Amino acid sequence: MPSLCEPLRRQGGSARPCACVMARDSRADKIERMFVNGAVDVDSNESKWAVGLNPEQRAAVYHDGSALMIVAGAGTGKTKTLAARVARLIDDGVDPDRILLLTFTRRAAQEMLDRVSAMTDRRAAARIWGGTFHAIGNRLLRAHGEAVGMSPSFTVLDPGDSSDLFGLVRNEGNYTKSVRRFPRPETLASIYSRVVNSQTSLTEVVEANFRWCIDHTDAIREISKAYTVKKRKQRVLDYDDLLLHWRGLAASPSGGEAMRNRFDHVLIDEYQDTNSIQADIVKALCSGKTQLTVVGDDAQAIYGFRAATVENMWRFATDFPGARTVTLTRNYRSTMPILDVANRLLAQSKVLVHKELASERSGGSLPRLVTCADEAFQSNWVCDEVSRMREEGIDLRDQAVLFRTGHHSAHLELELARRDIPFVKFGGLKFLEAGHIKDMLCLLRVLDNPGDELAWSRVLGSLDGVGPATVQRLFLDLGVAGDDSDAVLTRFLEGDLQVSPRSHDDIESLRSAWSDCRTVAGEPSIPLAEQFDRLSDVCRRTFPRRYEDADARLSDLDQLAVLASGYQSRSRFLTEVVLDPPERTGDLAGPPHLDDEYLTLSTVHSAKGSEWSAVYLLHAADGNLPSDMAIDDAKGLDEELRLAYVAVTRAKAQLNVTFPLRYHVRRYGSDDRHNYSQLSRFFEPIRDSFDVSSAGVAAADDQVLATDRIDLTDEVDAMLEGLWD
């Protein structure tokens, strides 16, 4: 729908359209209040996306002609601005199929698209290309990869698969035998990934980030090469390959032209967390007439470990001559006392030019800093406080507990469970890592790509009476490593297999299920949901032997089947589930309870982009935040500081920072070895921005006595008991 500003906007970026919209501000404010109250019955002459934008946001939304970088501090309405810009483009007549919206997570993409579709034609919004770099890369490679000699039917390896493949290569050479402490498969995979993503030499990467592996550099080089060869042969791509091949496609003469003309607008969120390969892709995409918009905040760059570099932001004007920069500093999320903490944290940075955030919200109570005697006091304090806030009307959904690493919440999780406070944890273990999930996915993967060695070995190894040696022999007999992968499946289904007699039943079950599900002439014979049913039959045979809790795992498969029923094609499902696995642990634990009240537990990394009324930051102790692994390195330390910044800026009204004085040294095990810790060096200098208190510290001596009394009583009782004999 054409807005009143249409003719003026065409002139691009002038002050006049702004003035024109500003004149309607009081009405816009009223409409925004209606939005907030859930009344969305807006006058149809109003462009919904224009509602409630401040002058800087408006400038970003209306900008036209050159590349645009929006520097958006925390809570300054960057999602709103980007979504409004996309909606404006659509209303201006840009073909939504020619708009590409790249985000950091799938969740962020979905949120953005939801907001866009609320502001403009819903059907148009649904046609936008939105997703992560990896997901979009996957989609484009399947569509255009053939132009550069790629098979469109590649399989995507999840990070676990990559590690397994490294493990395979690692075992084939005799690396582990010669020397002690050879890097583990996951370590090899992360070194490799780091090399690829940072585009620096292996020697440099090992020296800078994996010093403890330095003696094995040559072996790592060999293994990495062998890993690459294996991937190519099996027609599988890992996460990094999706970016590398996309870049290759965009740079190639044949594919590049199609890429440059594919989109009219490319918009990228969280630009501070892109790496140099992603920057190359962006440059290739936007070298023609395509218009680029990026949004980012160098103060929130927290993915350096993944070779992301804020340089991409700092170099933006050089990379894209004539680019315009718009800076958003008005914070609509947090109260000023919270922003004081954020500002004072950022002022400690050695690398950032400090930008002050100013709150548009009045009032607000002082953030609290709580020194806890130990983890138990910390968990108790948080649970008490969460419940108290809930009684005061702040839903659990509007509260979150944040921490630096996944296991920092372990103790709290137990206490929450004990008190029946429901929670979900983000950023912990991925369900893809569960063995039984992999079992099922591998059954599907062989059907999808019979050249996939990893999937074959997992499936074969799960059969009764088949171990490593038999797997090896079957590989040879079937020619799994050969060239014609489809023939491999035929040989398995129809050929004579040399296996022990006790394997026959399992093999027959597998053959029968696979035959029913097999793809014939490009078309699967039965729908995906039925394929799941048939393959579950195989799992029903193998699980009881392999897993103690076979029943629970089988019912997980039912959940997975529900997830799968949303997809028509097997390969689509496999790819999506690898690129976008359910994020919350427990997603498969029971029926979906999305509407339930629950408290959010999240790593700081996974909390990026979210906000809650009340935020609790746990373990704000030196060695945890900053992590002790980053302490020697100035760059790493600065990233930890930004992590603290991201954490505190998630809070809207109530910020609580806690740390236990006494904490267990060992992550595992039940011994009582512990250390005494100090408040994080980031928070120590700004204590006076907090309301400081403690939990259990003054009463520590009493506590010890109380414990002693209990022990003593037990002893006395035990002694007395002996007397009755």
Next chain:
DNA sequence: AATATCCGTATTTTT
């Protein structure tokens, strides 16, 4: 050749 059992060792963050 497969499976059971025991030992020793783990460095954060995620697409």
Next chain:
DNA sequence: TACGGATATT
């Protein structure tokens, strides 16, 4: 705790 690796047992 959990997993890889080595050794013992079926």
